[in-house]
Amino acid sequence: MREKIAIGTAAAAAALLANNLYQMFMVLPDEALQGAIYRILFFHAPAALVGMIGYFVALTFSILYLSSKNFLHDSLAASVVEVSLVFSVVNLVTGSIWARVIWGIWWTWDARLTSALVCVLIFFGYLVMRRAIEEPTQRARLSSALCIFGCVDVVIVYKSIDWFRTQHPGPVLDFRTGGGKMDPAMAHIFWLNFLAILLVAVALVLVRTRQESTAREIDSLRRLAHTAA
Amino acid sequence: MKTIRHALLIARKDLALELRTKESLNAAGAFAIVILVLFSFAFEETEQIKEIGGGLLWLVFAFAGALIFNRSFARELPNDCLDTLLASPLSPASLVTGKALANFVMLLAMELISIVIFGIFFNVNWTRHIGELSLVFALGTWGISILGAVFGALTVNLRLRELMLPIIIYPLLVPLLIAAIELTKLLLSNQSMTPNDFLWTKLLIVFDVVFTALAMLLADTILVN
Numbered sequence: 001m002r003e004k005i006a007i008g009t010a011a012a013a014a015a016l017l018a019n020n021l022y023q024m025f026m027v028l029p030d031e032a033l034q035g036a037i038y039r040i041l042f043f044h045a046p047a048a049l050v051g052m053i054g055y056f057v058a059l060t061f062s063i064l065y066l067s068s069k070n071f072l073h074d075s076l077a078a079s080v081v082e083v084s085l086v087f088s089v090v091n092l093v094t095g096s097i098w099a100r101v102i103w104g105i106w107w108t109w110d111a112r113l114t115s116a117l118v119c120v121l122i123f124f125g126y127l128v129m130r131r132a133i134e135e136p137t138q139r140a141r142l143s144s145a146l147c148i149f150g151c152v153d154v155v156i157v158y159k160s161i162d163w164f165r166t167q168h169p170g171p172v173l174d175f176r177t178g179g180g181k182m183d184p185a186m187a188h189i190f191w192l193n194f195l196a197i198l199l200v201a202v203a204l205v206l207v208r209t210r211q212e213s214t215a216r217e218i219d220s221l222r223r224l225a226h227t228a229a
Numbered sequence: 230m231k232t233i234r235h236a237l238l239i240a241r242k243d244l245a246l247e248l249r250t251k252e253s254l255n256a257a258g259a260f261a262i263v264i265l266v267l268f269s270f271a272f273e274e275t276e277q278i279k280e281i282g283g284g285l286l287w288l289v290f291a292f293a294g295a296l297i298f299n300r301s302f303a304r305e306l307p308n309d310c311l312d313t314l315l316a317s318p319l320s321p322a323s324l325v326t327g328k329a330l331a332n333f334v335m336l337l338a339m340e341l342i343s344i345v346i347f348g349i350f351f352n353v354n355w356t357r358h359i360g361e362l363s364l365v366f367a368l369g370t371w372g373i374s375i376l377g378a379v380f381g382a383l384t385v386n387l388r389l390r391e392l393m394l395p396i397i398i399y400p401l402l403v404p405l406l407i408a409a410i411e412l413t414k415l416l417l418s419n420q421s422m423t424p425n426d427f428l429w430t431k432l433l434i435v436f437d438v439v440f441t442a443l444a445m446l447l448a449d450t451i452l453v454n
Contacts, residue, residue: 066450121400128396132387142383145447149379149401152443156404156436 006206013199020193028186037101044094046194047087048116050201054084055123059151062144071216072209074140077147078130079208081123083201088120115158122150136216232323232445239319239327244334246304253300254335257293261343264289269350278351283413287406289343290336291373295395297335298377301328302385311385321448329371329378329444336370336377358416365416368433369409372440376401379444382451408432 024039031038061077064070095113096106107113126146133139182190247253268285272278305311314324348355355362376398384393408429415426422430 118400118403125397125400129384129387129393132389132393138386141450145383145450146397148447149440149443152439153401153404156432156439159404159432 002206002210006203006210009199009206010203013196013203016192016196016199020189020196023189023192028189031186034102037098040094040098042190042193043197044091044098045190046197047094048091049194050197051084051088051091051119053198054080054087054201055119055151055154058084058147062147065140065144071136071140072213074143075209075212075216076205078127078143078212079205081126081147082208083204085120085123085127086204087197087201088116088123092116092120111158115154118157119154122153126150134219136219232320232326235319235323236326236330239314239324240330240334243301243304243328243331247331247335253297254338257296257335257339258342260296261289261293261339262346264292265343265346265350272351279353279418280414282347282351282353282417283410283415286340286343286347286413287369287410290340290370291399291402291406293339293343294332294336294373294377295398297332297339298381298398299391299394301332301378301381303381303390306385315452321452322445324452325378325382325444325448326375326441328381329375329441332374332377332381333371336374337366340366340370353417354419355417357419361422362413362416365409365412365430365433368430368437369405372405372433372437373402375437375441375444379440379447379451382448404432405436408436 020042024042028039030036058077058080061073061080065073065077092113095116099108100106126143129146130139130143133142265285272281272285302311305314315321344355347353377394380394380398380401384390384397387393411429412422412426412433415422
């Protein structure tokens with residue numbers, strides 16, 4: 001059943017992405033000031049949003065694991081962090097490409113760039129730590145604790161670096177500005193692409209959760225065989 | 230109240246042990262001095278050093294601190310001392326807080342040595358705002374110490390423990406280091422604090438309070454299997 005849901009979600013994401021790509025490249029005009037490169041926004045910002053949402057979903061699953069000790073919650077938390085990390089990296093790379101064209105530099109130590117990078121480093125540490133623990137219960141317990149620390153820190157990091165230095169463009173999306181900063185046609189494709197990327201993330205999480213659960217089952221069988229021998 | 234009393238007992242035990250063996254302090258102190266000497270080759274002894282001095286000092290504290298934190302729980306591994314401590318009436322929260330207190334004292338001692346040497350090597354008078362500087366050092370050091378104790382406990386049984394601790398702890402310390410660096414830079418440059426700079430002090434306090442609360446809340450999860 002879960003496999004069918006994953007395939008269905010991936011198929012819906014693919015169809016939506018195909019439509020969005022057509023709209024982006026064939027229907028929407030170039031932006032008046034930035035030219036063609038503005039289209040990277042349709043991937044850059046949704047990837048950031050999906051990444052951020054993912055970290056807080058992982059926080060929820062981590063808290064759920066600690067209260068229920070259900071390994072499915074741990075698998076879900078780990079999968080969500082892994083997929084969110086991929087989208088955070090996509091966000092950094094696409095942002096870097098945009099910055100090279102518009103600002104003339106690949107990177108600057110601006111508030112949002114730095115907080116996004118620190119976020120990637122925190123959750124990269126989470127994945128590295130998971131690999132270093134073999135015992136499943138210990139791995140789930142310690143990973144959940146680290147995820148809680150990481151998510152709380154992300155909030156403080158964002159605020160602190162915002163005071164520190166800022167160069168990143170201000171918000172353009174309607175829910176942050178109250179409207180008027182983005183053409184409605186562009187905003188429409190933006191949210192459709194956000195949905196497509198969210199569906200890709202959900203499909204990937206479902207696949208990774210299944211792999212995590214299978215890996216844990218194989219591991220427990222191996223341990224059982226060891227004990228029997 | 231009982232937690233605080235138990236935490237003080239643990240801190241006293243750790244500090245007594247450290248005073249006898251001096252293994253963490255010697256290593257961290259020597260490391261800090263070597264780094265400061267290396268910085269003297271990298272940076273000229275000019276006015277610019279006051280601008281970057283805050284950053285240099287806090288990098289030294291964070292790096293040398295990792296040597297102290299790695300030992301803080303690892304020293305309980307031989308003879309199953311950690312299991313004995315966990316089986317005792319001590320709560321995990323008091324154990325973590327006690328370790329953090331011991332880390333705090335050791336790190337402050339190492340910071341005192343480092344700043345004296347920094348003042349001599351780079352010809353910087355750091356005593357002009359000693360009151361404010363002490364407050365910044367105390368707040369920053371408590372934040373590093375509590376996270377060091379928590380993640381020392383979290384990584385104590387892991388493979389590659391020495392490697393894992395810095396990978397996890399440094400990204401988490403970013404907000405604290407930014408605030409501490411900004412304030413130290415300001416005080417070393419002999420400038421007075423403006424209301425805007427109090428934002429950094431508030432950030433240090435928020436960081437300390439939030440992570441101390443989280444550490445006490447999750448100590449049981451981290452230590453008790």
